[in-house]
Amino acid sequence: MRVGVIGATGAVGKELVEVLGKRRFPVTTLKLFASARSAGTRQQTPWGEVAIEEFTPAAAKGLDLALLAVSGDFAKAHARALAAEGVAVVDNSSALRLEPDVPLVVPEVNADAIGDHKLIANPNCTTAILVVALEPLRQAFGLKRVIVSTYQAASGAGAEGMAELEQESRRVLLEGGQPGHAVFAHPLPFNVIPQIDSFQPNGYTREEMKVAWESRKIMGLPDLLVSCTAVRIPTFRVHAEAVTIETERPVTPEAARAVLARAAGVKVVDDPAQQRYPMPLTATGQDDVEAGRIRANPVFGDHGLDIFLCGDQLLKGAALNAVQIAERMRLG
Amino acid sequence: MRVGVIGATGAVGKELVEVLGKRRFPVTTLKLFASARSAGTRQQTPWGEVAIEEFTPAAAKGLDLALLAVSGDFAKAHARALAAEGVAVVDNSSALRLEPDVPLVVPEVNADAIGDHKLIANPNCTTAILVVALEPLRQAFGLKRVIVSTYQAASGAGAEGMAELEQESRRVLLEGGQPGHAVFAHPLPFNVIPQIDSFQPNGYTREEMKVAWESRKIMGLPDLLVSCTAVRIPTFRVHAEAVTIETERPVTPEAARAVLARAAGVKVVDDPAQQRYPMPLTATGQDDVEAGRIRANPVFGDHGLDIFLCGDQLLKGAALNAVQIAERMRLG
Numbered sequence: 001m002r003v004g005v006i007g008a009t010g011a012v013g014k015e016l017v018e019v020l021g022k023r024r025f026p027v028t029t030l031k032l033f034a035s036a037r038s039a040g041t042r043q044q045t046p047w048g049e050v051a052i053e054e055f056t057p058a059a060a061k062g063l064d065l066a067l068l069a070v071s072g073d074f075a076k077a078h079a080r081a082l083a084a085e086g087v088a089v090v091d092n093s094s095a096l097r098l099e100p101d102v103p104l105v106v107p108e109v110n111a112d113a114i115g116d117h118k119l120i121a122n123p124n125c126t127t128a129i130l131v132v133a134l135e136p137l138r139q140a141f142g143l144k145r146v147i148v149s150t151y152q153a154a155s156g157a158g159a160e161g162m163a164e165l166e167q168e169s170r171r172v173l174l175e176g177g178q179p180g181h182a183v184f185a186h187p188l189p190f191n192v193i194p195q196i197d198s199f200q201p202n203g204y205t206r207e208e209m210k211v212a213w214e215s216r217k218i219m220g221l222p223d224l225l226v227s228c229t230a231v232r233i234p235t236f237r238v239h240a241e242a243v244t245i246e247t248e249r250p251v252t253p254e255a256a257r258a259v260l261a262r263a264a265g266v267k268v269v270d271d272p273a274q275q276r277y278p279m280p281l282t283a284t285g286q287d288d289v290e291a292g293r294i295r296a297n298p299v300f301g302d303h304g305l306d307i308f309l310c311g312d313q314l315l316k317g318a319a320l321n322a323v324q325i326a327e328r329m330r331l332g
Numbered sequence: 333m334r335v336g337v338i339g340a341t342g343a344v345g346k347e348l349v350e351v352l353g354k355r356r357f358p359v360t361t362l363k364l365f366a367s368a369r370s371a372g373t374r375q376q377t378p379w380g381e382v383a384i385e386e387f388t389p390a391a392a393k394g395l396d397l398a399l400l401a402v403s404g405d406f407a408k409a410h411a412r413a414l415a416a417e418g419v420a421v422v423d424n425s426s427a428l429r430l431e432p433d434v435p436l437v438v439p440e441v442n443a444d445a446i447g448d449h450k451l452i453a454n455p456n457c458t459t460a461i462l463v464v465a466l467e468p469l470r471q472a473f474g475l476k477r478v479i480v481s482t483y484q485a486a487s488g489a490g491a492e493g494m495a496e497l498e499q500e501s502r503r504v505l506l507e508g509g510q511p512g513h514a515v516f517a518h519p520l521p522f523n524v525i526p527q528i529d530s531f532q533p534n535g536y537t538r539e540e541m542k543v544a545w546e547s548r549k550i551m552g553l554p555d556l557l558v559s560c561t562a563v564r565i566p567t568f569r570v571h572a573e574a575v576t577i578e579t580e581r582p583v584t585p586e587a588a589r590a591v592l593a594r595a596a597g598v599k600v601v602d603d604p605a606q607q608r609y610p611m612p613l614t615a616t617g618q619d620d621v622e623a624g625r626i627r628a629n630p631v632f633g634d635h636g637l638d639i640f641l642c643g644d645q646l647l648k649g650a651a652l653n654a655v656q657i658a659e660r661m662r663l664g
Contacts (some may be wrong), residue, residue, distance in 0.1 A: 145631050149481035149574040151524050151565065170505050173498065191613045192483050192565070192572045194625050194640045199604040203585060203627030225631040229574040229638060233483065233524070233565050240524045242481040242561040244576075253535060272531040281523045293526050295535030299477045299557040306561060308526045 001026045001331055002062060004087075006055055007069035008032035008043060011159040012092055015319035016067050021046025023323055031063065063087045064332045067322055071095075083118035088329045090120050090322045094206075097121040097214055104217050107324045108265040109135040114328050122325060123218060124210040125317025126150055126230065126239055131218050132316065133243075133291050133309055136263035137256060138219060142248025144303070146226040148211060151233045151240035152196060153280065155313045157183050162236055165189060169234065184232065193232040205230055238280035239317060241309040246300040253294045256305050260291050265316065270294050278310035289316055333358045333663055334394060336419075338387055339401035340364035340375060343491040344424055347651035348399050353378025355655055363395065395419045396664045399654055403427075415451035420661045422452050422654045426538075429453040429546055436549045439656045440597040441467040446660050454657060455550060456542040457649025458482055458562065458571055463550050464648065465575070465623050465641055468595035469588060470551060474580025476635070478558040480543060483565045483572035484528060485612065487645045489515050494568055497521060501566070516564065525564040537562055570612035571649060573641040578632040585626045588637055592623050597648065602626050610642035621648055 003020065007013040013034070020027060030047050033055035042049045053059055057078065060066060065088045068075055072095030079096060083089045096102045096119070103113035104121045106128050114120060122128075130148060137143065154165040161183045168179035169189040179187035186193050197206035204227075211228040215221075245251075261268045269278050270292035278290035289311035297304030311317055335352065339345040345366070352359055362379050365387035374381045385391055389410065392398060397420045400407055404427030411428060415421045428434045428451070435445035436453045438460050446452060455463075462480060469475065486497040493515045500511035501521040511519035518525050528539035536559075543560040547553075577583075593600045601610050602624035610622035621643035629636030643649055 147479055147576050147629075147631060149561070151483065151563065166505065169501065173502050173505060185607045186611060186613060190567050191611055192567060192570075192642070193611060194572070194574075194609050195604070195607060203604065203625070227576065227629045227631045227636075227638065229481070229576075229625065229640065231483065231572070231574065231640075233567075235522050235524060235566070238524075240526070240563070242526075242563065244479050244559065244561075272527070272535065275517045275527060277526050279518060279523055279525060281518060293535070293561065297479075297559045299479060299559045304559075306559065308561065308563075310524070 002029040002031070002064045003027045004031040004033060004060055004063045004066045005069065006033040006066060008052060009034040009038045010069055011155055011162065011314055012069040012318045015314040016069055016322060017045050019315070019319045019323045025323060025327070033059070057081060060087065061085065065326055067326065068092055079119055086118065088118050088326065088331050090122055090325050092122045092318060092322055094124065094210060097123060098217065104214060105325050106131050106218050106321060107328055108132050108263070109218050110220065111328050114325065116330060120325050120329065122318065122322045123214045124207070125156060125313045126152065126207065126241065127211050127214040127218070128317050128321050129239055129289050129309055129311030130211065130241055130243065131215055132265040132289050133260060133263070133307065134215065135219055136259050136266070137245065137247070137305070140255065140259045141251045143221065143224060143245060144248050145246035146224065147244040148226070148228040149242045150228065150230045151235070152230060153235040153237045153239055153313050154188060155237035156196065156239070165234055165236065188232060188234050190234060194229065196230045196232055235280045237312060237314050238283045238310050239313045240278065240280065243307050243309060244297055245305045247303045247305060250302045251305050253296055253305070256307070257294050260294070265289060266291050268292065278308050280310060283310035283312055286312055287315055287320055334361040334363070334396045335359045336363040336365060336392055336395045336398045337401065338365040338398060340384060341366040341370045342401055343487055343494065343646055344401040344650045347646040348401055348654060349377050351647070351651045351655045355659070357655060357659070365391070389413060392419065393417065397658055399658065400424055411451055418450065420450050420658065420663050422454055422657050424454045424650060424654055426456065426542060429455060430549065436546060437657050438463050438550050438653060439660055440464050441550050442552065443660050446657065448662060452657050452661065454650065454654045455546045456539070457488060457645045458484065458539065458573065459543050459546040459550070460649050460653050461571055461621050461641055461643030462543065462573055462575065463547055464597040464621050465592060465595070465639060466547065467551055468591050468598070469577065469579070469637070472587065472591045473583045475553065475556060475577060476580050477578040478556065479576040480558070480560040481574045482560065482562045483567070484562060485567040485569045485571055485645050486520060487569035488528065488571070497566055497568065520564060520566050522566060526561065528562045528564055567612045569644060569646050570615045570642050571645045572610065572612065575639050575641060576629055577637045579635045579637060582634045583637050585628055585637070589626050592626070597621060598623050600624065610640050612642060615642035615644055618644055619647055619652055
């Protein structure tokens with residue numbers, strides 16, 4: 001299988017190459033594309049060293065699969081054309097996620113939507129981590145309202161975001177200086193920034209609205225009442241989410257725990273007596289989304305449930321989900 | 333006024349001395365008490381250097397005011413006896429907060445409850461920061477449901493917690509090593525710990541239940557539906573809170589913003605276009621609780637409101653509120 005990773009030098013791009021290797025994706029030829037600036041440099045991969053190429057439509061011809069980890073503008077310019085030429089495309093940007101003819105897929109939830117489509121959108125990281133746990137609960141208890149507060153890692157802003165957090169944390173701790181910022185709107189070390197992406201007229205950020213828009217599309221619940229407060233915190237690569245759910249039918253923590261325990265893509269980590277619950281420390285580098293702190297929320301009577309999720313933003317929140325989609329597409 | 337600070341060497345104790353000075357509390361004699369270990373050492377105060385004494389009931393005799401920043405066990409052993417001897421006592425521990433004969437006070441909310449009481453409990457930090465913003469919204473719109481997710485700083489675990497975060501962050505960044513932990517249940521640097529205080533049989537932590545129990549008592553709403561997910565994150569001294577409210581009467585963000593803008597103890601920081609919203613970076617060392625990200629939450633139709641709060645855990649969350657209480661007590 002001839003596979004191309006576009007945006008191969010970014011945080012998600014690098015993770016895509018790793019995930020392809022770990023999952024023994026049947027790669028015969030791997031092509032890595034990035035900006036002109038990186039072209040010519042070489043990158044270690046599970047299939048040996050590969051030279052980075054500058055992307056051109058001509059250079060991508062003949063690919064069976066293109067994994068796009070680049071901007072929405074790039075996706076708008078090239079994704080449909082690639083798919084029209086027979087290349088299976090998984091796009092990690094937000095540009096096409098809400099297009100009616102482009103399935104938006106988390107395989108554990110709606111793999112059926114893939115069908116014969118040659119262009120599939122990979123959801124927002126927070127959304128992917130959320131719906132993998134929400135969908136089994138929806139099946140078992142129905143969903144009426146979902147309220148999410150997030151604790152999002154620097155990796156959501158790419159390798160530059162992670163580097164800025166590390167570098168500026170050092171500045172604070174070593175030089176006792178004021179941390180700077182270029183990637184984030186404000187300094188992130190030892191701070192909390194309640195803004196991810198740009199603000200919408202309704203006062204929500206695009207990140208917060210993506211959680212609503214995309215969750216509804218992936219779960220096929222266009223009227224689901226869902227809100228989000230999306231917050232950047234000084235962690236490296238795992239998004240945590242505090243989720244309050246009002247279910248349609250009565251729910252108990254025990255029943256919810258049993259449902260999540262047999263859900264694909266979810267690992268129940270919920271043993272308060274042993275101080276075991278989801279944390280970035282344990283969820284980093286893990287494929288499964290950790291779910292814990294499962295308890296009845298009396299604010300919604302016997303229809304209320306609280307859960308706490310931790311998912312690796314670069315894996316289930318991005319690269320892993322993209323490769324899981326590709327595994328289910330008709331290639332070649 | 334003869335004032336004693338008990339637990340003077342801790343994070344809250346030191347802040348109490350600072351706040352007494354800043355607010356020009358009419359101190360004539362300042363006595364500082366701590367454990368036997370610290371006795372004899374000297375501490376700088378706005379009233380000159382003061383020698384730390386080991387607390388004994390005899391040594392506290394003759395005080396007009398005792399500010400307790402020590403354990404619940406200490407409060408149980410000594411608070412009522414001190415008050416019975418005529419010393420006005422403000423206790424920062426959780427031991428007496430729910431006692432029916434001990435008012436639990438946030439002055440902006442229920443200063444009336446102080447009356448002639450000689451013993452007043454100072455609430456949990458997260459609760460104090462929350463209710464100072466909730467009460468004006470309650471007055472204007474009524475409260476039906478309140479759902480809170482917190483982003484709590486290391487200072488909630490005292491000076492030792494702050495020191496551990498700093499020291500272990502250095503270990504990660506400088507030595508590339510694994511962070512250790514003694515104060516927190518898990519390493520805190522670049523991590524998120526969804527546990528503060530011990531677990532209750534219902535799956536909530538005591539910290540989470542304190543927010544429910546204490547908010548109800550302070551606001552005089554014994555049946556308020558309120559839930560909390562309390563999460564420790566790697567920040568130093570400001571607690572952030574994502575708050576979703578269902579009001580009894582219709583609410584708009586504009587109306588809520590106007591209400592909060594004239595509320596005592598609250599500073600509206602809510603200008604998304606200028607990327608201005610509450611953050612630990614700006615709320616640190618500030619008396620007022622920052623409130624922002626004010627928006628309609630459609631999950632509750634036209635009765636839904638989201639706000640984001642940041643309050644200095646050592647000030648409004650502890651020392652400032654205690655001194656504000658003392659200012660309203662009958663002393664001497």
